[in-house]
Every structure is written in structure tokens, then in C-alpha cells.
Amino acid sequence: MRGLKSSPQGLKQIKEARERRELAIEREEWLDEASNFLLPVKNGKNIVPATVSIGTWKRFLQGTPVKPQYFKAFCQVLQLDWEEVVETEEKSSTIYDWDGAPNIPIFSERSKELHTLKQWLTTINVAW
Known part of the structure; x- marks a missing residue:
């Protein structure tokens, strides 16, 4: 499970609420x-408070990622909505223009086109 961290604006809200x-x-x-906001945990055969x-x-105050349950609990203590404080990943809106891509109507004798595609992919550093 991935940790949650505060956005820069969220860190300001946290600081103000703490102060x-x-x-x-x-x-x-x-x-x-x-x-008090955490679910009890199992410790051997016993259930104990978390x-x-x-x-x-x-780490939470510094904006370093912490486990989601701790992030949410700290926000509750500070009376903040965790969804307004958390840093969200924005989807990349990178759009590639493939108009100049080689047109390959048939699938034989395409070494030149494959070479061109390979050059494109290595120069724009596409992350797959």
C-alpha cells in the first residue's frame, strides 16, 4: 500500500491547524x-489499541508519505478533510502527434520504418 503525503497547500493548512x-x-x-481514530490491531491472540x-x-508534518490510516487519523485530529490536504497525482495529459509517423500499409520490408520508430522512442524517452 502506497503512503499518502500532503500537497504544498495541504502543508500550509496542517501548519495553521496545528498552530x-x-x-x-x-x-x-x-x-x-x-x-483514537485507528482501528485496533491484533497482537498474537489479543486485540490491542493501535x-x-x-x-x-x-513525517506527516514534513509532507513525507505515511501510511493512509495514519494520514487520515492526523487529519481528523487537526479537523481537516484529508482529501483536501493530500497530494493527488495528476494524470499526464501528454499527447503525441503521430501524423508524421511512417505509414505502413503492408508488413513486409519495413526495416526503414522500424529504424525511424526506434529513433523516435529513444529520443523522446517514452516511459511505458
């Missing part, structure tokens, strides 16, 4: 409150 609470970053209240570390809290 409104007037609690130092290192205070355990942040961790205790976030733990906890979160100060390191995870600091």
Missing part, C-alpha cells in the same frame, strides 16, 4: 488523539 491548537509538536496528546509514533507524526 491553532497551541500544542508543541512533541506533545503526546497528538499521538493519543490520533490513536498506536502511532512521534516519528510518523513528524
Whole structure:
């Protein structure tokens, strides 16, 4: 599972929300409150309350990816909508112009066209 991180605008919202609470970053209240929003975990045969570390809290504040459940819990503690804070991946809208591509009406004797296509692909660094 991929971690979630804050967008640059989200980091500003997080900082403002944290400063409104007037609690130092290192205070355990942040961790205790976030733990209340986490599902219990299995520890051997026992079900125990989930906890979160100060390191995870600091990574969240720095915009470093953390597990989704922690990201959402911290946002709840700060009374922020996690979907407004999270950095979203924008789909690449790269459109290639294939009008100049070699027209290959038949599939024999095409070494010249294959060479041209190979040059195109290696020069534009297409990520497949």
C-alpha cells in the first residue's frame, strides 16, 4: 500500500491547524488523539489499541508519505478533510502527434520504418 503525503497547500493548512491548537509538536496528546481514530490491531491472540509514533507524526508534518490510516487519523485530529490536504497525482495529459509517423500499409520490408520508430522512442524517452 502506497503512503499518502500532503500537497504544498495541504502543508500550509496542517501548519495553521496545528498552530491553532497551541500544542508543541512533541506533545503526546497528538499521538493519543490520533490513536483514537485507528482501528485496533491484533497482537498474537489479543486485540490491542493501535498506536502511532512521534516519528510518523513528524513525517506527516514534513509532507513525507505515511501510511493512509495514519494520514487520515492526523487529519481528523487537526479537523481537516484529508482529501483536501493530500497530494493527488495528476494524470499526464501528454499527447503525441503521430501524423508524421511512417505509414505502413503492408508488413513486409519495413526495416526503414522500424529504424525511424526506434529513433523516435529513444529520443523522446517514452516511459511505458
